[in-house]
Amino acid sequence: MNEKLSQMKPSASLVFMTRAKEMQKTDPGVIGLAGGEPDFATPDRISMAAMRALTEGDTHYVVGPGIPELRKGIAKKLREENGIICDENCILVTPGGKNAIYLAVHAILNEGDEAIILDPAWVSYEPIIQAAGGVPVHVKLDNRNDYRITEAALEAAVTDKTRLLIVNYPNNPTGRILHEDEADVLEAFLLRHPGVYLLSDEVYERIVYDGKQSLSMGARPAVAERVVTVNGFSKSVAMTGWRMGYLACCKEVFQAAYKLYQHSLSCMSGFMQRGAVEAFKCQREIEDMRAIYEQRRNMFVGILNSIPGVHCTLPEGAFYAWVHYDVKGMDSAAICEYLLEKARVVGMPGTAYGEYDVPSMRFSFANATDELETAANRIKEAILALYK
Ligand SMILES: Cc1ncc(COP(=O)(O)O)c(C=O)c1O
Incomplete structure (x- = not known):
């Protein structure tokens, strides 16, 4: 076997996307925000x-x-x-x-x-x-x-x-x-x-x-x-x-x-x-999608920033919320697993992108608006439960 390939890491985003799909088979309420996939149909x-x-x-x-x-x-x-x-x-x-x-x-x-x-x-x-x-x-x-x-x-x-x-x-x-x-x-x-x-x-x-x-x-x-x-x-x-x-x-x-x-x-x-x-x-269709991402960004990031210990700088582009956490005793992997279990929201741990200094996660906001709102509120509830 090719040694270079056997040592290569699998794509973390594909791993988490697959995990969300697996979970959704038994629990359709699981929300997958790990991938980077527009929910819109091709024009x-x-x-x-x-x-x-x-x-x-x-x-x-x-x-x-x-x-x-x-x-x-x-x-x-x-x-x-x-x-x-x-x-x-x-x-x-x-x-x-x-x-x-x-x-x-x-x-x-x-x-x-x-x-x-x-x-x-x-x-x-x-x-x-x-x-x-x-x-x-x-x-x-x-x-x-x-x-x-x-x-x-x-x-x-x-x-x-x-x-x-x-x-x-x-x-x-x-x-x-x-x-x-x-x-x-x-x-x-x-x-x-x-x-x-x-x-x-x-x-x-x-x-x-x-x-x-x-x-x-x-x-x-x-x-x-x-x-x-x-x-x-x-x-x-x-x-x-x-x-x-x-x-x-x-x-x-x-x-x-x-x-x-x-x-x-x-x-x-x-x-x-x-x-x-x-x-x-398709300039009009592209602009329509962009404008919807902007609304979703404002709503999703707005809810996340209302959670104590959670901070997300408003992204200037792309469709990801890059979230930093200040939650006692939890690193990126622990928070990611916790939200997956407790909030049934699948995101990506920041370590997948090489961020080890601050507990962090990435969530895509290219999903349907109501789904994003549910996800953000579930994340809020789950994090608040940690402080009780
Ligand atoms: C930063 C970045 N570059 C490139 C790609 C590749 O996208 P595609 O191959 O679908 O054009 C992606 C997809 O997630 C990405 O996030």
């Missing part, structure tokens, strides 16, 4: 376009890195919405953003190369780096400093083996967006270290609140050549099950990633790509 025009393509017989191999209409649409979107000028020939359509990250990391790293991850971080970066033979280097962002990126933290981690830095904004799990001064820090870092690529995971980029806007490092001309932008349709267009994502990068990274793609995937499904083309005409 109709996307599904209709895919069905049309299917009935027209678009069911064969579609040789290439993505159908031209879709790659053109992505290039236009990146240009107009994100300020990223990317040749459509350097856009690779992938099965989800996750696979785009997998391909890009494999394209960039050699055995033993180091890749910096900023904790708390999404659960799959570390295993993907390890699968590519790379060495994950964790930079712990400080919760007391609102998880801000600092030059000192990056410089303490960089070595002559560093080839990659991965950032993710809007962030899963913290909900922070990238601020202009932090983008300046990243740009200066890349300029000081010309052998380092930046992978910018922007899968939540359309889900931002309070009129704020997500920043793209690929829009900074001085470093754009070394920025790999990853995005997709799962989160912003409620298309998780379609497995549609993409990466936009320089020619060198594209060519390496596309080779691995040819030998592992061959191509994406044609009829699904024809559906995804329609996503660029």
